[in-house]
Amino acid sequence: MKKSLFVAGLIIAATALSAPLTSSAETGITKDTIHIGMYGPITGSTSVGSLPLFGAAAIYKSVNDAGGINGRKIKLSIEDAACDPNKAISAIKKLVSQDKVFMIHGGWCSGTVMAIKPELARNPTMPFMDLAAASSDISTPVSANIFQPVATTVTVTKTMLDFALSKPGTKRIAIISHSDEWAKSHLTPLLAYMKAHGMTPVESVRLEHGSTDATSQLLKIRAAKPDMVMAILYPPELTLYLRGAYKYGIKAPTITTQGVSIEDMVHRVGNPDATKNLYVFYPLDARMDDPKFKKWIDIYRKYYPKEPVETLSIMGMTGALAVVHALKNAGPDLTREKVIDQLNTLKDFNPGIQSGPLTFTPKVHAGITSGKMIYWPKDHPVIISAYPVTKN
Amino acid sequence: MFAQLIASGLVNGSVYALVALGMTVLYRSTTIVNFCHGEFFMLGAFAVLIPLQTFGFSYAESIVFSLIFLFLVGGAVEKILMRPLQHAPHISLAMMTIALSYLFKGVSRFFFGREFKPLQPLIQGRPIEIGSVILLPQDLLTVGFSLLIVVGFFFFFQKTQTGKVIQAASQTPRGASLVGINVPMLRNLMWGVGATLGAVAGILIAPTTLVYPDMGAHMLVQAFAAMTLGGFGSLPGAVIGALSLGMLENLIGGYLSSSLVEITSYLAIIAVLIVRPQGIMGEWRQGRG
Numbered sequence: 001m002k003k004s005l006f007v008a009g010l011i012i013a014a015t016a017l018s019a020p021l022t023s024s025a026e027t028g029i030t031k032d033t034i035h036i037g038m039y040g041p042i043t044g045s046t047s048v049g050s051l052p053l054f055g056a057a058a059i060y061k062s063v064n065d066a067g068g069i070n071g072r073k074i075k076l077s078i079e080d081a082a083c084d085p086n087k088a089i090s091a092i093k094k095l096v097s098q099d100k101v102f103m104i105h106g107g108w109c110s111g112t113v114m115a116i117k118p119e120l121a122r123n124p125t126m127p128f129m130d131l132a133a134a135s136s137d138i139s140t141p142v143s144a145n146i147f148q149p150v151a152t153t154v155t156v157t158k159t160m161l162d163f164a165l166s167k168p169g170t171k172r173i174a175i176i177s178h179s180d181e182w183a184k185s186h187l188t189p190l191l192a193y194m195k196a197h198g199m200t201p202v203e204s205v206r207l208e209h210g211s212t213d214a215t216s217q218l219l220k221i222r223a224a225k226p227d228m229v230m231a232i233l234y235p236p237e238l239t240l241y242l243r244g245a246y247k248y249g250i251k252a253p254t255i256t257t258q259g260v261s262i263e264d265m266v267h268r269v270g271n272p273d274a275t276k277n278l279y280v281f282y283p284l285d286a287r288m289d290d291p292k293f294k295k296w297i298d299i300y301r302k303y304y305p306k307e308p309v310e311t312l313s314i315m316g317m318t319g320a321l322a323v324v325h326a327l328k329n330a331g332p333d334l335t336r337e338k339v340i341d342q343l344n345t346l347k348d349f350n351p352g353i354q355s356g357p358l359t360f361t362p363k364v365h366a367g368i369t370s371g372k373m374i375y376w377p378k379d380h381p382v383i384i385s386a387y388p389v390t391k392n
Numbered sequence: 393m394f395a396q397l398i399a400s401g402l403v404n405g406s407v408y409a410l411v412a413l414g415m416t417v418l419y420r421s422t423t424i425v426n427f428c429h430g431e432f433f434m435l436g437a438f439a440v441l442i443p444l445q446t447f448g449f450s451y452a453e454s455i456v457f458s459l460i461f462l463f464l465v466g467g468a469v470e471k472i473l474m475r476p477l478q479h480a481p482h483i484s485l486a487m488m489t490i491a492l493s494y495l496f497k498g499v500s501r502f503f504f505g506r507e508f509k510p511l512q513p514l515i516q517g518r519p520i521e522i523g524s525v526i527l528l529p530q531d532l533l534t535v536g537f538s539l540l541i542v543v544g545f546f547f548f549f550q551k552t553q554t555g556k557v558i559q560a561a562s563q564t565p566r567g568a569s570l571v572g573i574n575v576p577m578l579r580n581l582m583w584g585v586g587a588t589l590g591a592v593a594g595i596l597i598a599p600t601t602l603v604y605p606d607m608g609a610h611m612l613v614q615a616f617a618a619m620t621l622g623g624f625g626s627l628p629g630a631v632i633g634a635l636s637l638g639m640l641e642n643l644i645g646g647y648l649s650s651s652l653v654e655i656t657s658y659l660a661i662i663a664v665l666i667v668r669p670q671g672i673m674g675e676w677r678q679g680r681g
Contacts, residue, residue: 043501044606048508179651205650210610212601215400216645216653219393236508236602243600247519247528248396268602270510 026335027126028102033075034327034334036060037095039106040131044082046234048264049108051307052132052316053078055296056105058303059320069324070332077101083108085115085181092116096123102336103127105323110135110153111181120146125336127326127343129319132312134258135185139366145336147343149319149358151258151368156281157190159371160255163279164228165197167253167387174203174226174252176217176241178233186232186257202226207237218244221252231256239268246274253277253387258371261311263288266376275376282374282383283315285355289380292352311374318353322346322367395525397642403531405618405638406538407597411611412618412630413545414589419625421562421582423482424474427489429590429615430608431496436462436591437598437607438500441509451514455595459588466587470580493608500605513599534596541592542631549627558582617657620664623671632672 028035040053060074068074077099079091088107095101096119103126107113110133120128120143128146130138136152151159164170173194177183194200203224205217218241221229229245229252231238238260245254258281266275286292288311296314300307307313326342327334343360346367350357356370374383382388415429439458443449449457469492477484517529549555558578561568565575593611601607614637619625622633637660645653652659664671 206653207650208654210606211654212597212607212610213400213404213641213653215404216397216642217650219396219646220650223393236604239510239602240600248526249519268508268510270512 026102027100029072029334032072034069034072035075035077035099035101036323037077037079037092037099037101037104037106038131039079039081039088039091039095039104039112040108041083041112042078042080044084046083046109048235048261048312049083049132051310051312052108052314053106054304054307054316055300055313056131056316056320058300059317059324061303062299063324069327070334072334079106081106081109081112083112085111088112088115089119092119096126101126102334103129103323103339105129105131105319107131107133107138109133109182110138110185113138114181117143117146125340127323127336127339129323129343131316131319132258133182135182136189136366137185139364142363142365144362145340147319147322147360147365147367149322149354149367150315151281151283151355151371152366153185153257154189155366155369155371156257157186158193159281159373160230160257161190161193161197163373163385163387164230164255166385167228168389170227171199172202172225172227173199173230174205174221174224174228175201175230176205176207176214176221176233177231178209178237179206180209182259183232190230190232201230207233207241209234209237211237211240214240214244217241218248218250221245222248222250226252228252229254233259235260235264235268238265242269242274242278243271246271251277253279255279255281255373257281258283258315262374262376262381263310264312272376272378276378277375279373279375279384279387282311282372283354283368284311285352287374287381287383288314296353314353318349318351318358321351321353322349322358325349393524393646394643395523397646398639399525399527400531401639401642402635403527403534403638404641405635406535407593408611408614408618408638409542409631409634410538410589410593410596411615412622412634413542413627414586414593415615416619416625416627416630417545417589418582418586419619420627421558422470422474422579423562424485424489425482426586427486427612428469428493428496429489429586430610430612431493431500432462432466432587432590432608433594433611434500434603434605434608435465435496436588436594437511437603438504439591440595440598441511441603444511445509451512458591458595462587462591463584466584467580469587470583474583475576475579493612497605497608504605509603511598511603514596530599537592537596541589545627613657617660619671620661621671623673626671626673629671629673636672 041047041049064073081088081091107130113133130148132150134153136154139148203220205220207214207217231254262280269275297309300313326339329342330338344362346360348357356368358367360367372383372385374381418426436458439461440454443457444454513530515529515533519526519528561573561575561578569575618634618637619630622629641653641656644656
């Protein structure tokens with residue numbers, strides 16, 4: 001009897017001890033898998049934001065093909081939020097409650113990330129890696145579990161205005177923007193930075209998402225005679241604006257955010273004269289045809305051969321690589337807490353994709369603080385830091 | 393600026409007019425408010441784009457294909473889905489068109505969900521300056537073609553025997569049947585014509601707005617506003633309402649606030665329904681014949 005009790009005691013003790021070793025208690029972790037939930041706009045008018053999602057997913061798939069992380073493969077569950085905050089909330093609830101993922105990596109439209117922040121706050125131990133949404137409100141003030149591995153709207157708009165002012169004689173700046181959360185997240189820091197330079201916009205007009213005409217906005221901008229136009233627009237409406245600006249003879253260069261890709265815009269507008277003065281915030285370290293990107297493009301093409309390869313395609317990869325780095329360093333006894341700790345100590349992490357290294361600290365979760373601009377003067381894109389003096 | 397706002401408003405209004413005209417034609421002949429008309433508009437644009445870019449058709453061939461295809465789609469919708477419901481309450485018919493709208497949108501999202509395709513203008517060329525007004529050759533084509541269709545429709549309905557028969561059949565379908573008019577065939581024809589008009593509008597505006605699965609939703613609201621403004625069920629009302637709406641949007645955006653442009657159509661609907669429910673042209677059809 002005593003022997004039986006002793007054996008039973010040993011079994012119970014062994015079970016209790018082995019449980020933490022296999023981390024079976026941690027949500028989204030099994031002996032063989034790490035379950036990561038992803039979401040982005042796979043359908044809808046802003047579905048160009050699916051490209052960074054596919055880029056990040058390609059990294060996870062390549063890690064699996066290389067053997068996984070500490071003996072585990074990454075299992076992905078991908079949801080379509082279509083840039084709709086309500087759909088994003090539903091997607092997150094599904095990933096958290098039904099799929100029971102370990103962490104979430106997603107968000108192209110800032111509005112969708114802002115919409116899920118309360119849900120993330122209800123799950124404060126679950127790591128969330130932002131995919132490419134740029135609103136500075138995502139990481140400021142800091143939430144312990146939210147990390148933003150892209151240039152925020154503060155960085156983007158500061159770079160845009162510095163670029164505008166690098167053109168000698170620039171005094172008159174007009175703004176055309178949407179009125180949604182994403183646009184506001186750019187407008188607020190832009191206006192603050194302009195104020196710091198003693199400037200106010202000579203004209204500020206709104207063009208709503210889904211518009212089919214921008215005549216009144218274009219005429220107001222033309223009447224204001226701006227030196228530069230800041231366009232805080234999604235790709236379809238930027239297309240409308242650029243075509244209209246060409247039609248109405250608005251010569252002022254257009255400066256826009258990282259929400260569009262220069263290749264895509266040149267293709268969409270279909271008129272080189274209308275896009276030759278378009279300057280786009282550029283989040284990457286080099287042009288897409290630079291040999292240093294070949295490795296990443298090959299990974300992307302291997303897993304998503306039918307998808308276009310553009311700037312946005314590899315934009316989400318840095319965040320995925322940071323997640324992989326943190327998962328590896330957290331060791332085989334994987335917990336959410338350990339991953340967050342690892343992310344908080346990420347310093348000068350630079351796989352050579354984005355314009356600067358990625359650094360997180362417990363107090364700073366906005367990891368990228370620099371960027372450049374790109375334009376398409378003739379037949380290929382050119383990266384620049386200041387307005388090209390030879391142009392007028 | 394005023395002249396430019398008016399001119400551009402007329403260009404936009406011309407497209408609204410075609411969409412509103414298609415809906416009105418259908419409403420007059422069937423008393424159905426077609427909520428999937430925006431999707432006819434969208435399908436028309438895609439039906440040009442696909443043969444043009446995938447099958448190597450010329451632009452002209454693609455347009456002909458699109459118009460024939462949408463005519464057949466309209467007819468098929470009537471015969472397969474609407475005719476079995478012809479004696480059902482209005483709400484059932486409306487719900488069917490709403491369901492169709494989501495179906496067409498869903499199917500196109502399935503195939504083109506992440507696509508936002510550019511379509512080259514029907515006429516290339518530099519902007520044309522007429523005094524202080526600047527227009528693209530595509531703008532002139534849009535206005536000219538819309539005008540042609542509108543005049544053609546008025547002529548058809550007012551001056552031709554067939555047009556008069558269609559109007560008579562829509563007003564008293566039972567009576568028309570008793571004198572030997574094939575009312576179901578006329579309704580089928582009108583569904584085809586309505587869908588084709590939607591396609592024409594889609595083809596004309598697609599080079600400006602790009603081609604994407606959700607492009608019809610916005611246009612549907614504009615068409616409703618135009619119909620309400622002009623007088624629901626009135627052919628001239630639909631055109632006048634559409635042109636007025638196009639100009640009104642631009643004037644409000646230009647002189648009041650650009651933030652109000654997108655809500656102009658809703659404001660128009662609310663204002664008209666309160667002040668003059670019968671709209672500018674004063675027609676108001678009651679119930680089904």
